[in-house]
Amino acid sequence: MPAQLLDRLDRPARRPAAPRLWVPKHVLVTRSAQAEGHTAEILRRVDALGVEDVRLLTGDRLPTAPKGETEREAYARAKATMAVVVAPPSALKPQPIPPSADWRLDLARGCPAHCQYCYLAGSLSGPPVTRVHANLDAVLAPIASLTGTGSVTTGTALRGREGTTFELSCYTDPLGIEHLTGSLATAIARVGTGEHGDGASLRFTTKFDAVEPLLALPHGGRTRIRFSVNAAEVERFEGGTARMPARIEALRRVAAAGYPVGLTIAPVMPVDGWQESYGRLLDDVAAALADVPQPDLTAEVITHRFTPSSKEVLEGWYPRTKLEMDESVRSVKRSKFGGVKYVYPKETMQELRGWFEREVPGRLPGARLLYST
Numbered sequence: 001m002p003a004q005l006l007d008r009l010d011r012p013a014r015r016p017a018a019p020r021l022w023v024p025k026h027v028l029v030t031r032s033a034q035a036e037g038h039t040a041e042i043l044r045r046v047d048a049l050g051v052e053d054v055r056l057l058t059g060d061r062l063p064t065a066p067k068g069e070t071e072r073e074a075y076a077r078a079k080a081t082m083a084v085v086v087a088p089p090s091a092l093k094p095q096p097i098p099p100s101a102d103w104r105l106d107l108a109r110g111c112p113a114h115c116q117y118c119y120l121a122g123s124l125s126g127p128p129v130t131r132v133h134a135n136l137d138a139v140l141a142p143i144a145s146l147t148g149t150g151s152v153t154t155g156t157a158l159r160g161r162e163g164t165t166f167e168l169s170c171y172t173d174p175l176g177i178e179h180l181t182g183s184l185a186t187a188i189a190r191v192g193t194g195e196h197g198d199g200a201s202l203r204f205t206t207k208f209d210a211v212e213p214l215l216a217l218p219h220g221g222r223t224r225i226r227f228s229v230n231a232a233e234v235e236r237f238e239g240g241t242a243r244m245p246a247r248i249e250a251l252r253r254v255a256a257a258g259y260p261v262g263l264t265i266a267p268v269m270p271v272d273g274w275q276e277s278y279g280r281l282l283d284d285v286a287a288a289l290a291d292v293p294q295p296d297l298t299a300e301v302i303t304h305r306f307t308p309s310s311k312e313v314l315e316g317w318y319p320r321t322k323l324e325m326d327e328s329v330r331s332v333k334r335s336k337f338g339g340v341k342y343v344y345p346k347e348t349m350q351e352l353r354g355w356f357e358r359e360v361p362g363r364l365p366g367a368r369l370l371y372s373t
């Protein structure tokens, strides 16, 4: 065992600090959402957190921005707002979500954090209000009908034994809003107890650490909780999230509670000294999991990329960002539908991929690297 790792194991265990929970300043409830049973639970939680500005709307449209509001003001107001809405029909028809899962389920759309590279910038339109879905039963209903189907992970040698996989964090960070909704715990317990049938599994990734309410759930080993982790030089772009040691401690706690766990190492950036920085990160994870017997640990590695539209949105939200989004130092990758993405040049991608393919199993014995992209 490396001396550096032994040194970390010798440190006394720290009591986890209380997680910092997001409290929205404004809560809007659409007319249709008011008729959903789950809304009462959400409003009970909102009330317990002391939110004063709760508005029951008379229609289903969210109010438009006040006249004269600047882009910065609109951003700040939206990020401080949670809307309780009924999931649109598109959210009730799960889509395949390669390479992560057979199907995508949306407990919410939007996230209260402030990551300067946020991948939602290119995929969700309009002001970044966090919309939580009140019709939870309808959102979870497709699990029963889709279990046994799927073409992304189902049938693969690496992941086929997970059953039909459902990704919950495509358009949100479900743990970051769980204290306000309780939706994640409901989903985990229903799948864990087989309420939607056998053979389904959930997965989500998070940059938050409020895992306490999940620890005692009857999860049945059917939800893989992944933590989005990164080098310290990239973490500085992640405003409003739990700090890295807190995420790693949360990973240890859920692994000790018997959950399958994972690392979403993303977005990987070849910052100065990246080998040392990512090496330290993997060693910190190894040290945290050292006392957990045989954790079921996976890793997913995703390099940083941006699109013309995500760059435009992010530069509007974070005009002073130091995040590199320079097309001239990137390679263009085209999707089969003609979309453009800017990724690192081939040599950099090969170097990053080779390093993670070697170091993940080397520093985290037993971990399975699912993909590197």
Ligand code: SF4
Binding pocket: 110, 111, 112, 113, 114, 115, 117, 118, 119, 120, 171, 172, 173, 207, 241
């Ligand atoms: S935590 Fe994830 S979804 Fe939320 S702002 Fe950061 S990158 Fe976006």
